Amino acid sequence: MRNRLIGIAGGLALALASSTSAYAQELTIFWAEWDPANYLQELVNEYEAESGVTVTVETTPWSDFQTKAFTEFNARGSAYDMIVGDSQWLGAASEGGHYVDLTDFFNEHNLGEVMAPATVKYYAEYPGNSGKYWAVPAEGDAVGWSYRKDWFEDPAEMAAFKEKYGYDLAPPADWKQLTDIAEFFHRPDENRYGIAIYTDNSYDAMVMGVENAIFSYGADLGNFETYEVDGYVNSDKAVAALENYKKLYSYTPPGWAKTFFVENNQAITEGLVAMSMNYFAFFPALLNESSNPHAANTGFFANPAGPDGDQFAALGGQGISIVKYSENQEEAMKFLEWFIKDETQKRWAELGGYTASSAVLKSDEFRKATPYNEAFYQTMFKVKDFWAVPEFAELLTSANQRLYPFIVGDEGSAKETLDALASDWEATFKKYGRTK
Amino acid sequence: MASQVMTNLDPKSRAAAKGLSDLTIRNLFIIPTIAFLIIFNIFPLLYSLAYSFTDFRASTNAPAQFVGLQNYRELLSDPFIWKNFSITAKYVLISVAGQVIVGFGLAMLLNRSIPAKGLITTLLLLPMMLSMAVVGLFWKLLYDPNFGIINYIFGLDKFEWLADPDMALYAIAIVDIWMWAPFVMLLSLAGLSAVPKHLYEAAEIDRASGFYTFFRITLPLVAPILMIAIIFRTMEAFKTFDLAYVLSSQPTTELIAIRLYKMAFQEWQTGMSSALAYIVLIMVVAITNIYVKYLNKVKAR
Numbered sequence: 005m006r007n008r009l010i011g012i013a014g015g016l017a018l019a020l021a022s023s024t025s026a027y028a029q030e031l032t033i034f035w036a037e038w039d040p041a042n043y044l045q046e047l048v049n050e051y052e053a054e055s056g057v058t059v060t061v062e063t064t065p066w067s068d069f070q071t072k073a074f075t076e077f078n079a080r081g082s083a084y085d086m087i088v089g090d091s092q093w094l095g096a097a098s099e100g101g102h103y104v105d106l107t108d109f110f111n112e113h114n115l116g117e118v119m120a121p122a123t124v125k126y127y128a129e130y131p132g133n134s135g136k137y138w139a140v141p142a143e144g145d146a147v148g149w150s151y152r153k154d155w156f157e158d159p160a161e162m163a164a165f166k167e168k169y170g171y172d173l174a175p176p177a178d179w180k181q182l183t184d185i186a187e188f189f190h191r192p193d194e195n196r197y198g199i200a201i202y203t204d205n206s207y208d209a210m211v212m213g214v215e216n217a218i219f220s221y222g223a224d225l226g227n228f229e230t231y232e233v234d235g236y237v238n239s240d241k242a243v244a245a246l247e248n249y250k251k252l253y254s255y256t257p258p259g260w261a262k263t264f265f266v267e268n269n270q271a272i273t274e275g276l277v278a279m280s281m282n283y284f285a286f287f288p289a290l291l292n293e294s295s296n297p298h299a300a301n302t303g304f305f306a307n308p309a310g311p312d313g314d315q316f317a318a319l320g321g322q323g324i325s326i327v328k329y330s331e332n333q334e335e336a337m338k339f340l341e342w343f344i345k346d347e348t349q350k351r352w353a354e355l356g357g358y359t360a361s362s363a364v365l366k367s368d369e370f371r372k373a374t375p376y377n378e379a380f381y382q383t384m385f386k387v388k389d390f391w392a393v394p395e396f397a398e399l400l401t402s403a404n405q406r407l408y409p410f411i412v413g414d415e416g417s418a419k420e421t422l423d424a425l426a427s428d429w430e431a432t433f434k435k436y437g438r439t440k
Numbered sequence: 441m442a443s444q445v446m447t448n449l450d451p452k453s454r455a456a457a458k459g460l461s462d463l464t465i466r467n468l469f470i471i472p473t474i475a476f477l478i479i480f481n482i483f484p485l486l487y488s489l490a491y492s493f494t495d496f497r498a499s500t501n502a503p504a505q506f507v508g509l510q511n512y513r514e515l516l517s518d519p520f521i522w523k524n525f526s527i528t529a530k531y532v533l534i535s536v537a538g539q540v541i542v543g544f545g546l547a548m549l550l551n552r553s554i555p556a557k558g559l560i561t562t563l564l565l566l567p568m569m570l571s572m573a574v575v576g577l578f579w580k581l582l583y584d585p586n587f588g589i590i591n592y593i594f595g596l597d598k599f600e601w602l603a604d605p606d607m608a609l610y611a612i613a614i615v616d617i618w619m620w621a622p623f624v625m626l627l628s629l630a631g632l633s634a635v636p637k638h639l640y641e642a643a644e645i646d647r648a649s650g651f652y653t654f655f656r657i658t659l660p661l662v663a664p665i666l667m668i669a670i671i672f673r674t675m676e677a678f679k680t681f682d683l684a685y686v687l688s689s690q691p692t693t694e695l696i697a698i699r700l701y702k703m704a705f706q707e708w709q710t711g712m713s714s715a716l717a718y719i720v721l722i723m724v725v726a727i728t729n730i731y732v733k734y735l736n737k738v739k740a741r
Contacts, residue, residue, distance in 0.1 A: 071705045258598035261604070261605070262690055397706050398707045401702060
């Protein structure tokens with residue numbers, strides 16, 4: 005009898021324990037390791053205070069992010085309830101059945117109107133113009149520029165620049181001015197260099213940098229409806245853009261052959277360059293006196309226009325999606341409902357996150373909150389992105405294999421490089437049945 | 441008396457009386473080993489072989505479609521893959537040759553009676569005890585053209601070790617030599633210490649030159665163990681990933697292992713990457729067989 009009682013008590017304890025986990029008010033969001041993830045953790049702590057649901061933002065270094073996320077997807081793992089996935093993943097993750105279809109949620113909350121159009125187009129919708137949504141725009145981001153205000157505003161430098169180039173030294177209005185300024189400040193003898201650009205050939209770093217030029221020169225990567233690439237990515241405008249990007253590489257500091265966001269911020273903090281390309285999400289560190297001794301003298305500007313006045317920038321940022329294998333999808337949906345509220349989006353922006361909410365972005369409060377928010381606001385309405393098709397990684401590999409030897413290795417011409425890239429991409433699209 | 445009782449028992453009872461029979465003990469060791477090999481080695485090997493004939497992509501929910509030898513055909517006709525192989529071959533050649541020369545040289549030095557020989561040997565072995573990733577990050581800083589100590593020491597100003605596409609592979613090989621030459625040194629030392637002293641004494645009596653002694657006595661006798669070191673290091677160098685990935689993953693340093701990793705875990709071309717893994721495996725086995733045949737010839741001499 006005693007044994008039976010012990011057994012019943014044990015069984016009850018086990019049942020209670022398992023029922024606790026079944027109703028666990030816990031959610032896990034997976035993201036890359038960077039400041040916005042810390043801001044998100046701060047934000048979700050407030051959700052916990054309101055709802056009692058504990059939300060943990062789990063992070064991994066950027067270099068492992070895609071591999072780790074897709075490994076978990078491929079294993080149909082439920083470790084993550086939500087993921088703040090890269091925009092390029094939309095095709096692979098939705099066609100692979102890894103994301104929950106959020107179309108009804110999106111339409112019900114009219115997010116197409118609430119969020120900035122570019123963020124809806126690139127962070128949420130796949131295929132393009134299909135009206136199918138797989139994510140809620142979470143962290144808006146794009147590539148912008150930081151610069152040394154004190155160098156630009158030095159009267160002697162200004163006079164010398166005016167004499168040499170015939171116009172005033174100021175944040176560049178177009179890519180020609182950007183190149184002139186880079187050339188002007190490139191003084192290896194003084195350990196001072198013109199510019200820091202992305203050159204890392206892994207994943208999308210260098211491709212994003214080149215996109216900045218290609219898009220602003222009025223060219224494109226291809227026809228996103230028909231998957232035609234010949235005549236787009238190797239157009240005359242794209243060739244001119246790539247030539248200019250290579251020219252900019254000659255004004256970078258020594259050893260600038262494999263650089264991405266860390267090095268480009270370092271270029272400013274170490275006083276190496278006049279201008280540095282980087283995602284807006286990394287700019288907060290440049291305003292921090294403890295991490296940037298030149299913080300007071302650091303200014304920001306949006307990606308300048310091309311020769312014909314086109315002005316675009318490469319899109320960064322991510323949308324938040326619910327993982328299909330999550331055991332807490334209902335709870336995750338409730339969290340998203342909270343996340344898209346105006347007051348939450350406002351708070352998200354206050355904490356340092358780049359909201360995608362049109363209303364918050366347009367508000368004077370947001371635009372004047374930091375020295376770079378205005379540039380960010382301008383940029384987020386003129387961004388373009390890489391292919392979001394499931395085979396995006398193969399397209400990136402081809403781009404890296406073709407662009408890097410030209411830009412860094414000085415191999416071939418821009419035309420040859422882009423013709424070869426167009427040919428590679430055509431073969432890839434053909435392989436996956438997108439073209440005949 | 442006890443032994444007499446034992447001999448009167450039938451074999452089964454005798455084994456039971458002793459405890460576990462020889463057969464049982466053998467099975468206890470062999471069965472888990474076989475199970476382990478089948479589960480973790482043979483099954484994945486066969487599974488990936490099957491995948492290599494399909495268009496399977498692990499990132500999708502689509503079932504694998506049999507494509508025959510298409511993956512192999514595509515890979516073998518891909519100029520980028522051949523470039524990866526040629527980079528790998530160049531790297532293996534530089535790296536292993538460097539390790540053998542430096543390692544054997546160090547062994548020759550340490551084979552003499554020098555003070556603090558034990559301490560020096562231990563210190564020289566330290567690099568190979570470090571993690572590859574840590575070594576990569578450490579050398580990345582040493583090579584840095586802006587604040588790296590190597591350029592400072594050699595007065596190279598802003599020399600770009602890792603950023604220069606033509607120099608990067610050599611820079612990685614230098615690190616690999618630094619790290620693994622001690623391994624060759626260790627094996628060579630074992631070989632050198634096994635050379636009978638009377639051969640040297642005889643050579644001395646015959647007034648043989650140092651050159652003659654080295655090429656006629658030292659090298660032939662150490663050659664078999666040196667060949668073992670070369671086999672190990674060739675296999676390792678062929679599959680180098682972490683060092684090159686951390687130091688400078690650019691087209692001119694994209695070794696085949698890096699390409700394989702990208703294909704499998706960044707592009708999720710599971711079928712294609714399985715085929716590439718088999719091509720690499722066949723190459724490594726072929727190279728190793730050539731070495732082993734040569735090793736047997738050396739031993740036979």
